[in-house]
Amino acid sequence: MNVHWVHTKFMLADPLSDDPVVVTGSANFSKASTDNNDENMVVIRGNQRVGDIYLGEFFRLHSHYAFRQAVAIFLMNNPGKTPDDFKQKFLIEDGDWTADYFTPGDRSAKFARRMYFSGS
Incomplete structure (x- = not known):
């Protein structure tokens, strides 16, 4: 089940x-x-x-x-x-995956998570 x-x-x-x-x-x-x-x-x-x-x-x-x-x-x-065919880009060599987390003036959920888990 x-x-x-x-x-x-x-x-x-x-x-x-x-x-x-x-x-x-x-x-x-x-x-x-x-x-x-x-x-x-x-x-x-x-x-x-x-x-x-x-x-x-x-x-x-x-x-x-x-x-x-x-x-x-x-x-x-x-x-x-198959599930093995599923590819998700978690790490991108040029660092683009971090852009959403470090946008100046951003107050989104990603910003809140970054602040929470950084201890700020």
């Missing part, structure tokens, strides 16, 4: 701020879970270390599944190809 969903449940609010909010636990974000089932949910507010850990986990999961989806789209659009 090939599972196409992640059972992990957490919600982040302002994870890069001085006052991050992490909501996590076994409860689903549904009426049945909150009204009828024996579930738990923890709200952790203001703990930057916990916010950092959960944000890192979010990025890890996103990268993992985004890559798998990119390969699946490649295979769907290229009948007869």
Whole structure:
């Protein structure tokens, strides 16, 4: 069986701020879970270390599944190809891959990730 969903449940609010909010636990974000089932949910507010850990986990999961989806789209659009045929330019000799991360005045998600992971 090939599972196409992640059972992990957490919600982040302002994870890069001085006052991050992490909501996590076994409860689903549904009426049945909150009204009828024996579930738990923890709200952790203001703990930057916990916010950092959960944000890192979010990025890890996103990268993992985004890559798998990119390969699946490649295979769907290229009948007869295999995953080994999928090529993604992660390193470009002339450094062009870094341009999006270092554009002056940029305030995009890439900028936020660069600032977060640089410790700025």
